[in-house]
Amino acid sequence: MTILETKNLRKDYSSFSLDNINLTIKGGEITALVGENGAGKSTTIGCISSITEKSGGTILFKNKDISLLTPNERERLAFAYDDTSFPLDFTINDIGKYGKLLFSNWNYDKWNTLKERLSLPEGKRLREFSKGMKTKTEIAYCLSHDPDLIILDETTASLDPVVRDELMDLFQEYVMDENKAILFSSHITSDLEKIADRIVFIHKGKIVLSVDHNDLEENWGIAHADKSFHPTKQEGVRYERIRPYSKDLLISDRTGFKELHPEISIDDATIESILLMIAKGEEE
Amino acid sequence: MIKALLYKDFNALKRYARIMLVVAVVCSFIFKEQGSSLIVMIYSASLLLTTMAIDEREHFLRRAISDSGRNKAIVGEKYILLFILVMAAVVISIILEMVMAVIYKRSIEWGSMIIIMLSGFALTSFSGGTTIPLTIKYGAEKARIILLLCYMVPAILMMWLLPSVNITLSTFTLSIVIIIFSMLLYLFSFFVSVKILEKKDF
The missing domain is CATH 3.40.50.300 (P-loop containing nucleotide triphosphate hydrolases)
Known part of the structure; x- marks a missing residue:
């Protein structure tokens, strides 16, 4: 309702x-x-x-x-x-x-x-x-x-x-x-x-x-990739934030992303981390 | 809604009302010849501004609008409050005048008292009608200066115009003129205030 x-x-x-x-x-x-x-x-x-x-x-x-x-x-x-x-x-x-x-x-x-x-x-x-x-x-x-x-x-x-x-x-x-x-x-x-x-x-x-919120907890994540990494549109990257030595990526399908890039570490996406990605990163 | 707002305002004014009574009694003795009606009425009407200053300090308009979305009722209550305050001042003035008459063993001059009260009614209507929209627009602090001007401008105008105008009005006619003038001013001011409140962002 x-x-x-x-x-x-x-x-x-x-x-x-x-x-x-x-x-x-x-x-x-x-x-x-x-x-x-x-x-x-x-x-x-x-x-x-x-x-x-x-x-x-x-x-x-x-x-x-x-x-x-x-x-x-x-x-x-x-x-x-x-x-x-x-x-x-x-x-x-x-x-x-x-x-x-x-x-x-x-x-x-x-x-x-x-x-x-x-x-x-x-x-x-x-x-x-x-x-x-x-x-x-x-x-x-x-x-x-x-x-x-x-x-x-x-x-x-x-x-x-x-x-x-x-x-x-x-x-x-x-x-x-x-x-x-x-x-x-x-x-x-x-x-x-x-x-x-x-x-x-x-x-x-x-x-x-x-x-x-359940979707966020289960499927979303923050991937920490190398600065030279360039995701494609199909990889579900929503935001990208350049850090001094790496690139953070907000992804909406961590399982799919992990299958494509097993070498990239992924953390849980918290509300705070997403807020920071949105405020300081760039939309893909 | 208006009942709730009046309850809130009278509750906030409790201690100021006590001061008003003391001021009224003291003024009655100080101005025993001239009477204290005008001072009591002006003081009473100024309590309206006190309620608006409290509203502003506590962000009460934000609460009132959020609770009801009824700008007309919120603004209208201030006019009703002003009217009640002025009427309370009239009643207090009459009671005090009667007490003074007993104490000083003199007769009550109803004619001059009515004239003074009508002047007070016109003055407070003018100041209230001007102050309410301006306080909503600019806040209570600036409105205090505006209030001062609101009393000064008509007073100066009357002092300047009256000697050159040769009109004789009976007390009855004057009462009708003042009441009609005040009602028109209230109405005009009310609609202006509602418009200002609708446009105001909190």
């Missing part, structure tokens, strides 16, 4: 353009949007959330144009940022009351459960919260109105591994329901390795690669 779809999404700035982004988010999946700083991740999310006016293209949420959603339909979408956006004088209970007033499907039981599970203190004001606490509050707020899609924009980027691990568990539980999905933008690739089902790489405003 497709939850969100962008078709030829564009945003033009004087020095940067988001170039025909076609993205499909399916139910029961966590999709990672990966790219270096300034690649276009936040601009893409900004266009989906309406905080950035798109220059062209279409965004469909459950097959309906996102700009035409009724307030109740819009509630099925949630966005979490890297910090809470509520006034610092707010307490957790104030956020609960705000959520109740804003969302028709605000679930107080869920909110209370999450408060307890994430150890969010009731009496303190947000100004007394640590960064991790604020992010956990943001996540609890998003989950408590029971959305079908949660979009996380670098939400966990500045958190310590313990808090991040806690949240990753929460996200995995959430997508156990096949009607729910997460779009997760981050450059902390270790988190994405743990939970992402599909990885979408974005570079200079373009989606350059979209790959299933």
